[in-house]
Amino acid sequence: MKIDPKKPADLSVQIAQSIRDAIISGRLIVDERLPSEAELSDQFQVSRPTVREALKRLAAQSLIRTQRGATGGAFVNRLSYQDAYSQQITTSTLLLSMNAVSFETACEARYSLERACATLSAERRTADHLATMRAEIFRQAQPGLTDEAFCASDVTFHRALVDGAGNPVLSYQLAGAVEAMQPLMNMITFTARSREEIIVLHNQIADALDRRDAAAVDSALVDLEAYTRKLALDVAKQRRKPTE
Amino acid sequence: MKIDPKKPADLSVQIAQSIRDAIISGRLIVDERLPSEAELSDQFQVSRPTVREALKRLAAQSLIRTQRGATGGAFVNRLSYQDAYSQQITTSTLLLSMNAVSFETACEARYSLERACATLSAERRTADHLATMRAEIFRQAQPGLTDEAFCASDVTFHRALVDGAGNPVLSYQLAGAVEAMQPLMNMITFTARSREEIIVLHNQIADALDRRDAAAVDSALVDLEAYTRKLALDVAKQRRKPTE
DNA sequence: GACTTTTAAATGTCAGACAAATGAAATTTT
DNA sequence: AAAATTTCATTTGTCTGACATTTAAAAGTC
Incomplete structure (x- = not known):
């Protein structure tokens, strides 16, 4: 998963889009755990707050759910x-x-x-x-x-x-x-x-x-x-x- | 606009809900400008990143749009x-x-x-x-x-x-x-x-x-x-x- | 008066830190 | 040995403070 660092929209929009595409296309399946926020910021080469804004966008659409704690993280949500x-x-x-x-x-x-x-x-x-x-x-x-x-x-x-x-x-x-x-x-x-x-x-x-x-x-x-x-x-x- | 600082969900969820209610109930009308992120963090007594996460949730649902620059800010979006x-x-x-x-x-x-x-x-x-x-x-x-x-x-x-x-x-x-x-x-x-x-x-x-x-x-x-x-x-x- | 430059305000992004939750492993107790 | 407790590492949630970028209006120049 990569993004274009210079071209069109805001970074958090691009990241959200990238993850959304992965979910819709089936590359990320239901209940699968996304990388941690720290790992995502590494992968996308952006800061953690930016990654978080992207995740919040997805959470607002019920595409992911997040859970705190040791085994927590962001999970692909089954849209009920x-x-x-x-x-x-x-x-x-x-x-x-x-x-x-x-x-x-x-x-x-x-x-x-x-x-x-x-x-x-x-x-x-x-x-x-x-x-x-x-x-x-x-x-x-x-x-x-x-x-x-x-x-x-x-x-x-x-x-x-x-x-x-x-x-x-x-x-x-x-x-x-x-x-x-x-x-x-x-x-x-x-x-x-x-x-x-x-x-x-x-x-x-x-x-x-x-x-x-x-x-x-x-x-x-x-x-x-x-x-x-x-x-x-x-x-x-x-x-x-x-x-x- | 105030929130309960201790009770149930995450702060950014509460803030998003609070603003969403204001929009749905008509207290905030279409094309009205929300307070700036700095002002919102003052009002809600939270940090700016938290306010931003809340705004991103609303943006993901097309309830608001944001604009950069001097006269920029977050505006209530007419859901087309x-x-x-x-x-x-x-x-x-x-x-x-x-x-x-x-x-x-x-x-x-x-x-x-x-x-x-x-x-x-x-x-x-x-x-x-x-x-x-x-x-x-x-x-x-x-x-x-x-x-x-x-x-x-x-x-x-x-x-x-x-x-x-x-x-x-x-x-x-x-x-x-x-x-x-x-x-x-x-x-x-x-x-x-x-x-x-x-x-x-x-x-x-x-x-x-x-x-x-x-x-x-x-x-x-x-x-x-x-x-x-x-x-x-x-x-x-x-x-x-x-x-x- | 028309054009250019400056400036202020706002969002977007970054870095680093601490708090809180949570499950698992390690330890102690029974 | 089993059960209960404690410790601990991981991960999200939040904060602080800073810088970058965009944008329109104000100030300045011709």
Whole structure:
């Protein structure tokens, strides 16, 4: 492993890139220990702080983990679905909040993807997935639930629907779309009336999944999307005329 | 901004978390300049190298950018779709390669998502998207094209299809699914015969999009998925009996 | 006024040191 | 001999202080 000492970017960027390439290409395999920081600074002919900055960059992406002590060091990390989920969620959330993505755009993306899962979920969902969904519907019907708690339950419900497809890659992709919507959803005030409507639709979805009726799931999701967009539109209207 | 000097994790992790929270919560807004490294080390009561490690973590996630010079410093970065794409692709690629995701699982996820876009794309695709797809089909028919170049063209084709939906959030979500498949696709040897088949299906997709026939696009995508899985299966068979 | 030079501020890098954690080896105790 | 304890070497985490490099603005020059 060597780097170009003069040409383009900062040294720590180059070193991070070099190690990243080694991991992606498979020259460094999972759980393999990297040379110690002292050895790396020798190899790359840079100081230890520079090596450390490079390692911190990789750690921030969950590509390595570090451990102190005699047998410690930096190890190539197996990127778990959990790690990937949370990175995906952070990125998606920031992307939406920093780029002023409209509610309509985010909502459309989310429900399009979710409907893609629904067909598979109707086929493969287990009793467990259904039980989770029923439990969340029950929770959503509780009086005195805060809007945040209602939203959180909504996310759990939809994740169960997605997980029912039995495809972890799909679940990972959807995690971002569903969870990144949450800050936007939290701006909605859910009245008792609108909660009722949503629960009706949730029940339709659960019932349809129960009898493995993909078309009915899809149709209920379309209705749910339409209703969600209507709610958001009402909020926007209220904001424009706050006195009325 | 303060940190707990004794409790849980490393200082640079705490500092990074503290600044990250400030960005996500909106206390630091886009293009705002952070205090200089010297000022931050004063504020957090840590040394400059520690502050720098924290900043490098944030830079690795594209949350900040740094600039040298008199008016330089660290600035809150607007997470562009481009940045989000590339992070998404890196994460998805690693997730697939490190967790031995089967070709079937990845393929199913990809085509499920892609079909979700196709309906919207049939409605909204512009002449530009169609032109890109036709151009890529033409390229794919060129003799002497390497397998890698064929795959790359395939990715461009499918991205045009996805972009046709006119929803940047969808495009972002799909980027990971489509591009992360490429290393897996590269393991397939595309014979002249199989390229012909794929081009036929690509043409079906382009034609269907041309006349805005969502059902026909969907059907062609289903066929393409089935054919892709068949090709992968053949490769796997060949590997098991290399002498036959 | 336009151009050049200087200067100050900021990040990037380096060197050397100490602190803290940690597992393994060496030692002592039972 | 086995178990518990201590020592010890290794490695990451952090600090201090310094120098190099970049950059834009201020000062100076024609």
